[in-house]
Amino acid sequence: MSPESSTEIVVERAVRVPLPPDKAFALFTERMTEWWPPEHSIGTSAIAAVVMEPHAGGRWFERGTDGNECQWGRVARWDPPGDLVLLWQIGANWTFDPDLETEVEISFNPDTAGGTRVELRHRHLERYGDQAEAMRAAFDSPGGWTATLTQYADLAT
Amino acid sequence: MPASAATVLDALGDARRRNILDCLLDGPLAVGVLAERLPISRPAVSQHLRVLKEAELVIEAVAGTRHLYRINPAGFEAVRGYFEQFWTSALDNFAALARAEAATRTSPDGVSGSEREEQRDEP
Numbered sequence: 001m002s003p004e005s006s007t008e009i010v011v012e013r014a015v016r017v018p019l020p021p022d023k024a025f026a027l028f029t030e031r032m033t034e035w036w037p038p039e040h041s042i043g044t045s046a047i048a049a050v051v052m053e054p055h056a057g058g059r060w061f062e063r064g065t066d067g068n069e070c071q072w073g074r075v076a077r078w079d080p081p082g083d084l085v086l087l088w089q090i091g092a093n094w095t096f097d098p099d100l101e102t103e104v105e106i107s108f109n110p111d112t113a114g115g116t117r118v119e120l121r122h123r124h125l126e127r128y129g130d131q132a133e134a135m136r137a138a139f140d141s142p143g144g145w146t147a148t149l150t151q152y153a154d155l156a157t
Numbered sequence: 158m159p160a161s162a163a164t165v166l167d168a169l170g171d172a173r174r175r176n177i178l179d180c181l182l183d184g185p186l187a188v189g190v191l192a193e194r195l196p197i198s199r200p201a202v203s204q205h206l207r208v209l210k211e212a213e214l215v216i217e218a219v220a221g222t223r224h225l226y227r228i229n230p231a232g233f234e235a236v237r238g239y240f241e242q243f244w245t246s247a248l249d250n251f252a253a254l255a256r257a258e259a260a261t262r263t264s265p266d267g268v269s270g271s272e273r274e275e276q277r278d279e280p
Contacts (some may be wrong), residue, residue: 010237
């Protein structure tokens with residue numbers, strides 16, 4: 001939990017990969033299409049590509065098989081091979097919301113075995129509080145978040 | 158069992174309630190103290206605390222004749238849980254792809270035909 005914002009909600013996850021940081025960074029950013037959970041799409045068609053423009057201020061978006069592009073957010077920091085910060089502006093029910101800014105910080109740290117520890121922090125999730133109504137609709141829809149949350153609650157209790 | 162994510166997000170959707178949570182981060186407080194620190198009336202503080210309590214974001218504890226309110230960190234679990242599950246799944250995929258990539262790298266300097274060899278799933 002970051003000390004700077006006291007009611008901040010953060011999710012932290014880390015994973016080790018058997019690639020040096022520069023390769024891990026490239027794989028993460030250039031080939032997101034191949035590892036992104038495909039059901040998490042906000043487009044009108046299935047995901048054909050997930051694109052991240054490789055510079056600060058760059059767009060982060062999905063391109064559907066129908067050719068339409070849907071923005072997800074922006075690149076806030078582009079500092080290979082160590083650091084990447086994305087602004088995640090996907091709101092409730094997987095729609096783009098320019099007024100919502102949550103941050104995904106990813107750091108790529110070399111380990112002693114020649115691999116990389118990838119640490120991810122999704123910060124400021126409390127900002128979803130501003131769209132509680134839309135979230136409720138998302139939760140209540142068939143295939144919405146309720147099933148996921150129920151599953152999580154079962155694990156957590 | 159955590160409160161539903163929607164209830165939690167409703168509760169967090171109000172700036173005054175977030176202010177109250179900020180105050181409580183330093184430790185448990187009584188309604189009267191909160192009302193002194195914030196530009197809202199005591200009944201308004203009580204009302205906000207009720208919403209926060211229903212969302213399980215704060216817990217009320219009775220200390221003698223005083224009712225103290227404190228943060229309940231577990232109350233944030235519903236929101237956090239969704240994203241924890243999402244990122245666990247996403248990073249698992251990423252690690253699997255990285256392992257496949259590492260397996261195709263044949264030379265120690267990393268120069269290999271892996272980019273070509275890797276099967277892409279693009280339509």
